[in-house]
Amino acid sequence: MSRYWDDDTIYSQPSAEELRAKANESVRRAGKKGQSYEPVTCRSRRGEICESWWGQAWCENLEKYADYASRLDRGKGYVRSGAVIDLQISSGRVEAKVQGRRKTPYKVEIRIGRLKEEDCQRIIDRCTSRIESLETLANGDFPEELKDIFTERGGLFPSPNEISFSCSCPDWAMMCKHVAAVMYGIGLRFDNNPFYFFTLRGIDPDRFIGVALQNSVEKMLANADKGSDRIIDEGSITELFGVL
């Protein structure tokens, strides 16, 4: 039977406890069917959702662009209640399941534009010569020294026109709370593994770091050559003085 009000409208928000219980039940049911979900866990109870600077920067980027402040707040509540019961990141795409009041979780898909070749090359060029930062990156940590490079326009963080989304709820034409919850969920995944940032933008992180390191070494060698030229020059001057 159809109902006038959807059971998940703002007129009947499920409580955090209700969401958590339903989310656990959905994960358990999926497990019984042989599907293994990877729920997003959020330790923060208030304030920032993410712990790492890059996770927080992802959320700031989202909040800067999104006009739907109330949806974002509800999304925060959802992710804190453990409602994002599955979230998979692949190249240019995030697929997630979000628990609402109804029994069946909503399916959310977010598509993020892959990084353009010229933008990727520009980021690599700007990372070149920062060997220490690149080593930190290779160890699975986003060095804060590279923050500007990653967060500036054309960096790793997508702009609004590079993001599109859909949700199986009736409210999805706008950014619904389920999509908002998944957006925060992505930030929490980044907290655990910043390389997902590269994956999401269609970049192989090992190749990215490898190319940047190789360019750094080539640049160092080129500079060393210049240095020896200078020594030869100075030598020539001494010789000249000697002659004099």
Ligand SMILES: [Zn+2]
């Ligand atoms: Zn939705």
